[in-house]
Amino acid sequence: MKAELTWQEAKVQAQAMELEITALIPKDAAVSIDQKMKGVLLSCNKTQHNWNGSTTVMVADGTKIEPIVKAIEAHYRANGLNVSVDRNVNENYRIQIDPPAPGESYIDSEGLSPNEIRIASGSECFTLPEGIYPGGDF
Template sequence: MASMDQHQIGVRMSCSGQRASQWTGQTKIAYCTPNAIDPDALVDDIVSTYADHPASAARSEPFPDGQPGVHVVGEHGAGYLVNENVDRTGVEILSFSPCFVLPEGMWPGDDY
């Protein structure tokens, strides 16, 4: 691994329901050498790792461009999409919280 960048501020998205929100985040991991991993093996490793976790689930879910990817649903409904990035120089992890109601007094446009 050459570098890892986890965005400190996520994006709040609306969910169905009044004042319902979802937090999203992103982590990027850059390879130090081209073709450092086999994307299919990465997906298989993640799916098999979560196979023994009763509170979590993972399934292979190719991205629209056909690139191998995996969708993990963790405890409490947190979600993760993992795939190699478009230019094949690293791995991206998109994360999603379950939907929640934004507390009174919190403005939806603030940074979280």
């Protein structure tokens, strides 16, 4: 039987996946990578939460972001993960990668600013220890 996942382990796993996705962005396109060190906990259900964070990659002027996001989509589809596609509020191509773990997902799209790719993460669900308040930064 698998040991219960801690929020710290969930955070480490989600941030590792953010960086795995970031590594698929062509090196000559990426200008900077900003992985947020703190995130928040959201409810999965009445007893469990997941850790949510993000990484932002600034790309060089003139970089076409949609083909990069589509290549990331193809990579994860080829590796057997469930990937859904839609358009964000700015009509930019957006993918959601859903690994099999409950609650875990990664959303990748052009960010709110030009030349920005944003990777939002949600970890696998876990149970907080008794007495830990889920509000605030984690």
